[in-house]
Amino acid sequence: MHARVLVRPKAGILDPQGAAAERALSQLGFAGVSEVRIGRLVELEVEDPAKLSEMCERLLANPLIEDYEIVDG
């Protein structure tokens, strides 16, 4: 089945890519934007969705610096 995992930088850790995107949005004239954080979407086909957590814990995310969310699967 189709699965989707979102991997996000943990709160409280500087995300310079998010900060750069935030500055760019501001330069483009979009006001009122803050707290931009950039993560990663992993999409995959899995036969055993029960294994998704372990895939995230071991490879897809680094639990020290990232949170993951299984959105489908």
Next chain:
Amino acid sequence: MKFGVIVFPGTCDDIDAQLACARVGDAIPLWHADHDLQSVDAVVIPGGFSYGDYLRAGAIARFAPIMTEVIEFAGAGGHVMGICNGFQICCEAGLLPGALLTNDNLRFVFRQVSLDVINPDTAFTRSLERGRPLSIPVKHTTGRFYAPESDLDRLEQNGQVVLRYAPSQNPNGSLRDIAGVINEQGNVFGLMPHPEHAVDPLTGSTDGLGLFASLRDSLSGSLV
């Protein structure tokens, strides 16, 4: 003294690492897909872009076949030096605490930095001239050292912070200016700067050679 330098797909600083090791001992390459450390006395995990830094730097290399033996070797007290991508791989493999994040300035930084030796008594620093900073180049996009505050306190209290960027020299926003750390046991050392690029007067500084020489001295029994 035989050094083994691991080579992954995308590794590029293995040759300079082998040449640096060869100045103080013998050096052989160790192929990522093999399960044999070939009786080396110490392992060097060199710099580069193993597996293209895909997913996260070092995240895939950490599961290469040879890493089974490297992790076992380290667990049994074997000495491992992780340089740049090697440091990232050690952190991903749980051989060292913390993680390396994108430089706070979002730039690829390639310049000479001055490093203060915070712990001069490790297997990797004991032969260095005391009190003298090291001039060694850094070359990375993902070198900002991070660990939770309580872990950083513990690292400092335990003497696990080995190298710090000298004042105003921090190229990447590493917390507490940390440039290199060792594990609790003291046998695994990771650093973002490239000592292998500072072993010959041709490149301006030979300060990197002392790290390899210290390791050689520690393992050859000439220092207890």
